[in-house]
Amino acid sequence: MKFAIQVNEGPYNHEASVSALNFVRAAVDAGHEIFRVFFYHDGVNNGTRYTTPPQDDINIVNAWSELAEKHSMDLVVCVAAAQRRGIVDEGEQERNGKDGNNIAAGFRISGLGQLIEAGIQSERLVVFGD
Amino acid sequence: MSTLHTVNKSPFDRSSLETCLRLAGKGNAVLLLEDGVYGAMRGSNASGMVETALSDVSIYVLGSDMKARGVDVDKIIDGIKVVDYKGFVDLTVEHDKVNAWL
Numbered sequence A: 001m002k003f004a005i006q007v008n009e010g011p012y013n014h015e016a017s018v019s020a021l022n023f024v025r026a027a028v029d030a031g032h033e034i035f036r037v038f039f040y041h042d043g044v045n046n047g048t049r050y051t052t053p054p055q056d057d058i059n060i061v062n063a064w065s066e067l068a069e070k071h072s073m074d075l076v077v078c079v080a081a082a083q084r085r086g087i088v089d090e091g092e093q094e095r096n097g098k099d100g101n102n103i104a105a106g107f108r109i110s111g112l113g114q115l116i117e118a119g120i121q122s123e124r125l126v127v128f129g130d
Numbered sequence B: 001m002s003t004l005h006t007v008n009k010s011p012f013d014r015s016s017l018e019t020c021l022r023l024a025g026k027g028n029a030v031l032l033l034e035d036g037v038y039g040a041m042r043g044s045n046a047s048g049m050v051e052t053a054l055s056d057v058s059i060y061v062l063g064s065d066m067k068a069r070g071v072d073v074d075k076i077i078d079g080i081k082v083v084d085y086k087g088f089v090d091l092t093v094e095h096d097k098v099n100a101w102l
Helices: A016-029 A041-047 A060-071 A079-085 A090-095 A113-121 B016-023 B034-040 B047-053 B063-068 B085-094
Strands: A002-007 A033-039 A075-078 A107-110 A124-128 B003-007 B029-032 B058-062 B081-083 B097-101
Touching (some): A002 A041, A016 B085, A033 A041, A033 A113, A041 A079, A124 B097, B003 B034, B003 B085, B016 B029, B029 B085, B058 B063, B063 B081
Parallel strands (some): A033 A075, B003 B097
């Protein structure tokens, strides 16, 4: 079955990111397809590669990047939420005249239409948040 | 058409479980996760409404989130089923829609 996942919270303000990660892993293990994971609101904080937790801490950003690489998963960060919170890719860096970017591997920045499309294209939309 | 409702808040923190149980249709399912697992405990101020709801809806609780909070299986209301993440995924497949009570 085809799933779309929405994550509304960041890795350090709510359990939602970990719950979403566990759900996505279990769904993939069961042979399901993850059409897209859409990171909205504070959820965009899942997508910055500058996150550096202590060695003995779970690195949620890396966990998403590894999943994306292994299963060619589409991880989309909401552009408006990202701009507010300083999550930047190369395109946004150029567009907004920033001195760098911080998007993590496997993530891309796009619009809310991507969430709508994911909802239409997938058979289930599962939302994780506060 | 059946819906899986997910509730991630303790019934002592917010009213989302109460609202969910009031509005969930007969034959729907409710999954308690994160702090929502406290709603599965026997002998609390909230357990009465949960026990009553069990005659109309199936209620499930996420085992790993129970364990994280020290909620033992023998403290759970009779009739509530413990599932793992694989079971969570299966529930989303079995039901036509998933509604998160955030």
